[in-house]
Amino acid sequence: MEETIEELFAVIEDRKETLPEDSYTASLFTHEKGENAVLEKLGEETTELVLAAKDDDREEIAHESADIVYHLLVLLAMNDMELADLEAELEARR
Numbered sequence: 001m002e003e004t005i006e007e008l009f010a011v012i013e014d015r016k017e018t019l020p021e022d023s024y025t026a027s028l029f030t031h032e033k034g035e036n037a038v039l040e041k042l043g044e045e046t047t048e049l050v051l052a053a054k055d056d057d058r059e060e061i062a063h064e065s066a067d068i069v070y071h072l073l074v075l076l077a078m079n080d081m082e083l084a085d086l087e088a089e090l091e092a093r094r
């Protein structure tokens with residue numbers, strides 16, 4: 001899991017740097033709404049996650065959770081943050 005997230009974050013940082021035309025991630029970094037595009041996605045997906053959980057739909061819970069994790073990582077990268085920032089916060093709570 002940790003490796004998957006690290007690799008995904010590295011891809012996101014690469015897209016931020018290189019901005020390929022056919023990349024959904026790059027389109028978020030160049031979106032006319034700026035950070036709000038990601039924040040809107042996170043809002044929508046959180047609502048969808050709540051509905052999936054209410055329905056006890058495990059497949060949909062996993063799908064929406066993955067969408068949220070991905071967009072959360074994009075938000076971190078957009079704010080010039082690292083996975084270490086999230087990790088430090090979690091560690092401090094142990």
Ligand SMILES: N=c1c2ncn([C@@H]3O[C@H](COP(=O)(O)OP(=O)(O)OP(=O)(O)O)[C@@H](O)[C@H]3O)c2ncn1[C@@H]1O[C@H](COP(=O)(O)O)[C@@H](O)[C@H]1O
Pocket residue numbers: 008011015022023024025026048066067070
């Ligand atoms: N993990 C993701 C990922 N999760 C979600 N998304 C995109 O986020 C968008 C979500 O928007 P929507 O909720 O409207 O999607 P939807 O599927 O229509 O709606 P739902 O029913 O799923 O909620 C879709 O376009 C998805 O393709 C992602 N796009 C990319 N990645 C990762 O990022 C990598 C690089 O992708 P590119 O930047 O496109 O090259 C990929 O290899 C993946 O590993």
